[in-house]
Amino acid sequence: MSTSKIALVTGGSRGLGKDMALKLAQQGIDVILTYRTQQAEAAAVVAEIEALGRRAVALPLNAADLSTFATFFTQVGTALHEAFGTDRFDFLINNAGTSLSAPIAEMTEAQFDEMLNVHFKGVYFLTQRALPLLRDGGRIINITSAVTRNAFAGVSAYATMKGAVEVFTRYLALELGSRGIAANAVAPGAVFGGGAMIDTPEIRAWVAQATALGRTAEPDDIGGIVAFLCTDAARWLNGQRLEATGGMTL
Template sequence: MTTSKIALVTGGSRGLGKSMALHLAQKGIDVLLTYHSQQAEAQATVAEIEALGRRALTVQLNAADPSSFDGFYQRVAEALPATFGASRFDFLINNAGTSLTVPIADTTEAQFDEMLNIHLKGVYFLTQKALPWLNDGGRIINISSATTRVSFAGASAYAAMKGAVEVFTRYLAVELGARGIAANVVAPGAIFGGGAMTDTPELRAYVSQLTALGRVGLPDDVGGLVAFLCTEEAKWLNGQRIEATGGMNL
């Protein structure tokens, strides 16, 4: 059996998830990453991880469809011994997601349900079903958003789900403490080059103006933090919300 730690990163084919996967590999952690439709990008990320000397594998996942999760974990259970020489993994990073910017007055029930399914229901049940496969002493890291602290017009449905995930994370910390599993939240600000949000020069200028460090956020600003939370140095962090925004709206 391997002595290497293994991280499962959802939405690891590009942007934030890819940065997380690469930073984890740089810390000597093997990576199982999921993708929804970007298989070629996911395979390219695997190649980069392998070039760093770590093992990696991709598994397809629709993080908004809990009915598919049993089948997903069955595929994971089959892949773990073959690729990693292990039967369980150590870190679960719930990163997969999409964004939505629509005023409350115009938000449809379908849009609301899409945010609910991928950002809350999906995270809740993907984590629940991960528990038998997660090693004692492991970590769960849920990705939230600065929009749970600072309100931006149009982000109500998205932010409401992220706020619920922050509450859920504290309950994970309480209920899984007996197994030595820590659960924390990382809340990025506006991240450009991550594939999820609109990227224009005007928007970059606006965000830079709001940020104490005077620039926009990039995937690598968050990927390293998530990897740190999977290290021994971060073992006493539990039930916390860590905002990574460069000081937005202070």
């Protein structure tokens, strides 16, 4: 039976999710990471984690397709047994997502539903499905966004779903407290180098001047915060939103 703690990181093949997976591994935590289409990239992350002396498995998951969740968690159960010698994992990091920019006046129902499924409905029901496999005393970390505090034109649907996840996080903390499970949200600002942000010199310059620490963020700025929330030192943080922006638009 494995004694190592295990994290499930959705969207772990690149960007923020990759850095979270690596930071967790550096902390001595084994990792199950998911990818949607980037199988080769996910395999490379697994190799990096194994080079750190930890165990890792990559599984395919479309976080917007709720009809696949039952099969996915059957695969998670198999991986836990075969790769880690256990039947539970300790940390759920809901990170997978996509970006979309469209003014409210031009938003289509299909675009709205895409954001709803991947960023809120998917997070809600993926978490629900995970609960039987999540060890008592574990943690849930939902990745939301600074745009739930700051309004920027074009991201209304994305921001609305992330706001819903922040409310959901508080309810998870309340309802799962009897199992010793803490739930928190991490809200990054503009993070470059992960593939999600439109990346131009002009956008980087604007973000840097709007940030108190005077620079833009990279995935490496966020992963360590998620890893910290999986430590014993963070055990009394619960139901909180931690904004990680370097002090953007204070």
